[in-house]
Amino acid sequence: xxxxxxxKDRYHEIQEMISWLFRNVGHGGYLDDPEGLWKIExxxxxxxxxxxxxxxxxxxxxxxx
Numbered sequence: 232x233x234x235x236x237x238x239k240d241r242y243h244e245i246q247e248m249i250s251w252l253f254r255n256v257g258h259g260g261y262l263d264d265p266e267g268l269w270k271i272e273x274x275x276x277x278x279x280x281x282x283x284x285x286x287x288x289x290x291x292x293x294x295x296x
Contacts, residue, residue, distance in 0.1 A: 232270075232281045233288035235296070239276030248280070248295055255294075256287045 237245075252259055252269055259269035268287055272279045282288035 232283060233285055235280045235282075235288060235292055237278045237280075237295075242276065242278065244295075245271075245273075245278055248291075251294065252280075252291065255290065256282075 237248075249260070249271065257268045258264070259267040259271070261271055263270065268283050269291075270281045272281070280288075280291065282291065
């Protein structure tokens, strides 16, 4: 899995990022779903997006990083 991390300074954008992922990448979210293409976890103010496919991580990073 490919991981992209955001600090607490971007916390206000997380819901927008999640909506974008559903529209542009597909199924994923907070739950550990073997069918999901991406997953988000949050801890101590940081958000971690994990992707199964490198191309999904790349388009996400191009949009949000």
